[in-house]
Amino acid sequence: MSAESNPRNGFENAVFVAGLVVVLALVAALAYQAVAGPSGPADLRVGVGTTNGLLVPVAVQNAGGAVAEAVRVEVCASDGACAEVEVPYVPVGAIRRATVGFRDVPVAPLTARVVSYLEP
Amino acid sequence: MEPSSRPAPTARPVSQSLQEYARGVGGGLLFSLPLLYTMEVWAIGLTATPVRLVAFVVGTFGLLVAYNHYAGIHEAHSIREDLLESIEEMGIGVVFAAGLLALLGRFPPEPFSAEALGLITIEGMVAAIGVSVGTAQLGQSPGEDDDGSGDATPSSGAGELVVAMCGAVLIASNVAPTEEVLLIGTEMTLAALAGLAALSLLVGGGLLYFSEFRGSSRVQGLAHGPVRGTLVTYAIALVASAVLLWTFGHVETAGFTGSLGPLVVLGFPAMIGAAAGRLLLSPAS
Numbered sequence: 161m162s163a164e165s166n167p168r169n170g171f172e173n174a175v176f177v178a179g180l181v182v183v184l185a186l187v188a189a190l191a192y193q194a195v196a197g198p199s200g201p202a203d204l205r206v207g208v209g210t211t212n213g214l215l216v217p218v219a220v221q222n223a224g225g226a227v228a229e230a231v232r233v234e235v236c237a238s239d240g241a242c243a244e245v246e247v248p249y250v251p252v253g254a255i256r257r258a259t260v261g262f263r264d265v266p267v268a269p270l271t272a273r274v275v276s277y278l279e280p
Numbered sequence: 281m282e283p284s285s286r287p288a289p290t291a292r293p294v295s296q297s298l299q300e301y302a303r304g305v306g307g308g309l310l311f312s313l314p315l316l317y318t319m320e321v322w323a324i325g326l327t328a329t330p331v332r333l334v335a336f337v338v339g340t341f342g343l344l345v346a347y348n349h350y351a352g353i354h355e356a357h358s359i360r361e362d363l364l365e366s367i368e369e370m371g372i373g374v375v376f377a378a379g380l381l382a383l384l385g386r387f388p389p390e391p392f393s394a395e396a397l398g399l400i401t402i403e404g405m406v407a408a409i410g411v412s413v414g415t416a417q418l419g420q421s422p423g424e425d426d427d428g429s430g431d432a433t434p435s436s437g438a439g440e441l442v443v444a445m446c447g448a449v450l451i452a453s454n455v456a457p458t459e460e461v462l463l464i465g466t467e468m469t470l471a472a473l474a475g476l477a478a479l480s481l482l483v484g485g486g487l488l489y490f491s492e493f494r495g496s497s498r499v500q501g502l503a504h505g506p507v508r509g510t511l512v513t514y515a516i517a518l519v520a521s522a523v524l525l526w527t528f529g530h531v532e533t534a535g536f537t538g539s540l541g542p543l544v545v546l547g548f549p550a551m552i553g554a555a556a557g558r559l560l561l562s563p564a565s
Contacts, residue, residue, distance in 0.1 A: 190330045194331050
């Protein structure tokens with residue numbers, strides 16, 4: 161049947177080459193992640209940004225090899241006041257940013273920690 | 281030796297190629313849009329391991345090659361053409377899914393991160409199946425009249441099997457990523473699961489052999505006769521369901537024995553897809 165059909169035109173060949181590049185790039189990137197990507201459990205690191213009044217930005221980075229779900233982050237001021245935020249997912253290698261709000265202007269220095277997370 | 285008087289085939293016009301690709305994008309939209317709009321699918325894209333994603337790509341490629349062999353975009357069904365078409369469809373699916381996710385604001389900020397790769401892979405592969413089916417099915421078949429009637433030729437048993445698998449994946453993949461499948465499957469009693477399995481067989485067999493659904497006259501029966509044909513189709517539906525449950529991480533969540541319920545629950549839409557797939561997605565439909 162193929163011998164009877166019309167051969168591919170230049171446009172179709174271009175689409176094929178583009179498709180091949182996309183698919184190969186995707187598979188190569190996935191293979192690289194599988195072989196050389198981080199391994200082990202989630203490794204969460206929390207950073208605190210510059211306070212903006214009552215609001216404090218936080219960033220959670222996952223340097224581990226597994227996704228963390230429902231990550232609860234607590235930020236505490238030096239006077240003992242604390243605020244929490246939950247981040248739905250922190251995928252491998254990703255950084256998620258959030259903001260927590262205090263009732264009163266938080267007193268520096270601020271500390272942050274991960275309270276809990278789920279392994280999906 | 282006298283040269284052959286047969287003219288050399290000319291390349292397809294670009295306008296025809298554009299029509300085929302437009303049908304592919306239409307099919308991609310039609311079949312993959314529910315998944316592109318589903319949060320659970322985004323989450324699976326974020327949480328799936330690279331090995332699982334590579335397996336998903338390889339499995340999708342195999343399914344596309346098999347489907348294209350029996351009902352592909354272009355008229356040719358040589359293995360070479362099947363491979364070329366499948367790569368085209370995967371490329372279109374990936375680009376289409378990535379573009380739409382970006383437009384919807386769901387694309388991760390770092391395009392080469394693990395989460396972006398996972399999201400694109402899951403959504404892109406489902407879109408590729410939609411592209412393949414849409415391109416093959418949304419257009420006019422060669423020799424088909426405007427009223428849709430064509431020369432309906434019976435499809436082969438192997439072709440029916442592939443098309444049934446494609447239909448099962450297409451329909452069941454709309455439900456498979458959701459938590460509801462797990463919830464329903466783990467809470468149903470054994471008697472209810474048995475009832476659902478029986479209903480799946482009844483509905484599937486009815487669609488295939490008794491409903492006079494479009495294309496049902498072409499169904500040969502994979503294993504000679506309605507009973508065995510229905511059982512084989514259900515087996516295909518269960519295999520498709522098992523693969524989807526594993527792909528979307530539900531087997532780990534529910535455990536091996538705990539996956540029986542979700543398997544039967546997902547087997548119901550998969551059976552409808554497999555049965556309807558055999559009727560609607562066949563090359564001659």
